[in-house]
Amino acid sequence: MALDVQIEKELPDFQLNVSFCASEAPLSILGASGAGKTMLLQCIAGLQRPGRGRVALNGRILFDSEQGIRLPARQRRIGMVFQNYALFPHHTVAENIAFGLNGLSREQRAARLSALIARTHLEGLTGRYPQVLSGGEQQRTALARALAIDPEALLLDEPLSALDTHLRSQVEGQLQEAFAAYRRPTLLVTHNIEEAYRLGEQLLVLSRGRVTAFGPKEEVFRRPPTREVAQLTGCKNFSRARMNADGSVEALDWNCRLRVEQTISKPPAFLGIRAHHIHFLESKPEGASSENVLPCWLVRASETPFRITLYLSLRPSLAETSAYDLQAEVFKEKWQRFRDLPHPWHVRLSPDSLFLMPE
Amino acid sequence: MDLSPLWISLATSVTATAITFVVGLAAAVWRERYTSPAMALVDGIFLLPLVLPPTVVGFLLLLLFGRNGPLGKLLLQFGATIVFSWPATVIAAAVVAFPLMYLTSRAALEQVEPALLQAARTLGASEWRVFREIALPLAWPGVLAGTILSFARALGEFGATLMIAGNIPGKTETIPIAIYFAVEADETQRALSWCAVDVVISLALLSGLYYWTRAQGLGRARRMAR
Numbered sequence: 001m002a003l004d005v006q007i008e009k010e011l012p013d014f015q016l017n018v019s020f021c022a023s024e025a026p027l028s029i030l031g032a033s034g035a036g037k038t039m040l041l042q043c044i045a046g047l048q049r050p051g052r053g054r055v056a057l058n059g060r061i062l063f064d065s066e067q068g069i070r071l072p073a074r075q076r077r078i079g080m081v082f083q084n085y086a087l088f089p090h091h092t093v094a095e096n097i098a099f100g101l102n103g104l105s106r107e108q109r110a111a112r113l114s115a116l117i118a119r120t121h122l123e124g125l126t127g128r129y130p131q132v133l134s135g136g137e138q139q140r141t142a143l144a145r146a147l148a149i150d151p152e153a154l155l156l157d158e159p160l161s162a163l164d165t166h167l168r169s170q171v172e173g174q175l176q177e178a179f180a181a182y183r184r185p186t187l188l189v190t191h192n193i194e195e196a197y198r199l200g201e202q203l204l205v206l207s208r209g210r211v212t213a214f215g216p217k218e219e220v221f222r223r224p225p226t227r228e229v230a231q232l233t234g235c236k237n238f239s240r241a242r243m244n245a246d247g248s249v250e251a252l253d254w255n256c257r258l259r260v261e262q263t264i265s266k267p268p269a270f271l272g273i274r275a276h277h278i279h280f281l282e283s284k285p286e287g288a289s290s291e292n293v294l295p296c297w298l299v300r301a302s303e304t305p306f307r308i309t310l311y312l313s314l315r316p317s318l319a320e321t322s323a324y325d326l327q328a329e330v331f332k333e334k335w336q337r338f339r340d341l342p343h344p345w346h347v348r349l350s351p352d353s354l355f356l357m358p359e
Numbered sequence: 360m361d362l363s364p365l366w367i368s369l370a371t372s373v374t375a376t377a378i379t380f381v382v383g384l385a386a387a388v389w390r391e392r393y394t395s396p397a398m399a400l401v402d403g404i405f406l407l408p409l410v411l412p413p414t415v416v417g418f419l420l421l422l423l424f425g426r427n428g429p430l431g432k433l434l435l436q437f438g439a440t441i442v443f444s445w446p447a448t449v450i451a452a453a454v455v456a457f458p459l460m461y462l463t464s465r466a467a468l469e470q471v472e473p474a475l476l477q478a479a480r481t482l483g484a485s486e487w488r489v490f491r492e493i494a495l496p497l498a499w500p501g502v503l504a505g506t507i508l509s510f511a512r513a514l515g516e517f518g519a520t521l522m523i524a525g526n527i528p529g530k531t532e533t534i535p536i537a538i539y540f541a542v543e544a545d546e547t548q549r550a551l552s553w554c555a556v557d558v559v560i561s562l563a564l565l566s567g568l569y570y571w572t573r574a575q576g577l578g579r580a581r582r583m584a585r
Contacts, residue, residue, distance in 0.1 A: 083474075102484070149483055
C-alpha cells in the first residue's frame with residue numbers, strides 16, 4: 001500500500017515541487033494558506049493537471065508526464081473530502097453517499113449503503129438534505145460518500161476548518177477512528193499545527209510549494225530541520241548560533257555558551273527551544289548542575305486558564321523595556337512555586353531540548 | 360375564422376424551442392470549458408442574432424439557405440428546399456431564440472459550485488453523468504428561465520420569418536404575420552382577434568409557469584425542512 005507522488009506545477013507566485021511517498025500511516029500536510037496544499041491534493045486526485053511528474057498508487061500509474069499517462073479523476077479511485085464538503089445540495093444524505101455506488105446491483109448497493117451509514121453513525125439522517133445537517137454530520141456524510149467508492153487512497157482538504165471550535169475535538173475523534181479502520185494511504189491537509197499532529201502519524205511541511213520537512217511527526221517536532229519548520233510547528237525561541245571549537249554552541253542573541261546534545265552535519269545557523277521546554281529552577285544551582293542555566297528577568301506574563309506564558313529577558317537592563325529574549329510556558333501550579341522568588345530567576349535550557357538548524 | 364396561424368405558431372414555437380434548448384445548452388456547456396481570449400469572438404457570433412435586426416438575420420438566412428447558398432445547395436441534393444416552407448419558420452425562430460437560451464443557461468451553469476462537479480468526478484462519474492445529475496439539476500431554474508424566454512421569443516418572431524418563410528397561408532403564416540397582413544388589408548377585426556389570441560397564449564403560458572415553479576419550490580422547501 002503506497003502512494004508515490006512527484007509533482008511539479010507552475011503556480012502564479014511560485015513553483016509547486018513536491019515529492020514524497022505515503023504508506024498506510026496517515027500523513028498530515030501542514031502549511032500556511034497559499035502554500036500549495038490544496039493544489040497538491042487536486043493534482044493527486046486528477047482534478048488539476050501537473051506540469052511534470054509522476055503519481056502512482058499501489059503500483060498503478062495515475063499520472064506520468066514522460067509516458068504521457070493521465071488518468072481522469074473518475075478512474076483514479078481516490079476518495080476526496082473537500083474543504084466545505086461539497087455535498088450535493090439537491091440530494092439527500094443517502095443519495096449523496098450512494099452517488100459513487102453506481103454500477104452495483106440493487107442489493108449490493110443497499111448493503112454497501114447501510115454499511116457506510118452505520119460506519120459513520122448517520123442512521124436516522126439518511127432522508128435529510130445537507131443544508132439541515134450540523135457541521136459534524138455534513139463532515140461524516142462527506143467521509144461516507146468518499147469511502148463509498150472503496151478508494152485506494154483518501155485525501156482530506158482541511159476537514160475541520162468548516163467546523164465550530166466545540167465540534168472540532170469530537171469530529172477529530174471520529175476521524176481518528178475512521179483512519180484507524182481505513183489503513184490505506186491517507187493524506188490530510190491542514191494549517192493547524194495541533195490538528196496535523198493529532199490526526200497524522202507522518203508529517204509533511206509544505207512552504208511555498210516545497211517540502212521543508214517530512215518524517216514521523218515526533219521527529220519533525222523534536223528536531224525541526226529548518227528555522228521555518230520550527231516556527232511553523234510552534235517553536236517560539238530562536239537565537240543565531242555558532243559552533244565553538246570545544247563542541248559547545250555559542251548562542252549569539254542570548255549571549256551565552258550552551259551544550260547541545262544534537263549534532264548536525266552542516267554548521268548550525270540557528271538554535272532553538274520550545275516554550276514549554278524551558279525549565280525553571282527554584283534555587284540557584286551550584287557547580288556541575290549549573291550547566292546551561294541562565295539568569296533571567298520577567299518582562300511580562302500572559303495567562304490562560306491553566307498555563308502562563310512568561311516573557312523573559314536575559315539582561316537586567318532590558319527589564320525596563322518590553323523587549324524579551326525567551327518565551328516560556330509553564331503550568332500555573334509550577335508558577336506558584338517560583339513567582340515570589342527574588343530576581344533574577346534561573347532557567348535551564350536542557351541540552352536534549354535544544355536543537356540546531358542549518359538554515 | 361381560419362385557425363391555421365394558431366396551429367402553425369404553436370408548432371413552430373414548440374419545435375424551435377426544443378431545438379434551441381438542446382443546441383443552446385450544448386453550446387453553453389461547450390463554451391464553459393474554454394477560457395481562451397479567442398472565445399470572445401465565439402461569444403460575439405453566438406449573440407449576433409440578438410443584436411442584429413431580425414430582417415438582417417432573415418436576409419443572412421436567406422443567403423445561406425437559398426438556391427445558391429451553401430446550405431441551400433447541399434439540401435437541394437437531397438431534394439429539399441427550405442426557403443418559403445414550414446421548416447423555414449422553425450429555423451428563423453430557433454436562430455433568433457438561440458442567444459437567449461445560450462446566455463441564460465451559461466450564466467446558470469457558471470453559478471454551480473465547481474467543487475460539486477469535482478466531487479462527482481472523484482466519485483467515478485462520467486462527464487455526461489456529472490452534467491445530467493449535478494450541473495443540470497442545480498442550474499435548472501436558470502435553464503428553465505432560458506427556455507421560457509426562448510419560447511416567448513420564438514412565438515413573437517416576425518422579421519426573420521417573413522424574410523425566409525414568407526407569408527403562405529396555411530403553411531408559413533404565423534400569428535404575428537397574420538396580424539401584420541390583416542392590418543395591411545384593413546381587416547382590423549381579424550387583426551384584433553389574433554392579438555387577443557396572442558395575449559391569451561402568453562398569459563396562460565406565464566401564469567402556468569409561475570404556478571408550476573412555485574409548486575416545485577414549495578415541494579423542495581418542504582423536503583429540505585424535513
